[in-house]
Amino acid sequence: MSDKVFNRIKAVLAEKGRANKWLAVAVDVNINTVSKWCTNKIQPSVETLFEIAEALDVEARELLVTRKKS
Numbered sequence: 001m002s003d004k005v006f007n008r009i010k011a012v013l014a015e016k017g018r019a020n021k022w023l024a025v026a027v028d029v030n031i032n033t034v035s036k037w038c039t040n041k042i043q044p045s046v047e048t049l050f051e052i053a054e055a056l057d058v059e060a061r062e063l064l065v066t067r068k069k070s
Contacts, residue, residue, distance in 0.1 A: 005065050010038035016056055026055035
């Protein structure tokens with residue numbers, strides 16, 4: 001995958017004052033997986049994205065980077 005940023009999971013975790021380990025437990029995945037999401041090395045599935053959003057109490061779209069220029 002390229003160096004493009006597709007998600008804001010790391011930013012939203014910081015905004016919510018939560019750690020990668022907390023998210024890993026909340027969505028029942030390995031902490032290494034969360035780390036890869038946060039660095040955009042891999043992307044969560046759509047289903048998992050919704051689980052992450054629920055755990056962080058945000059809309060799923062808030063976890064994605066917008067590409068459309070206003």
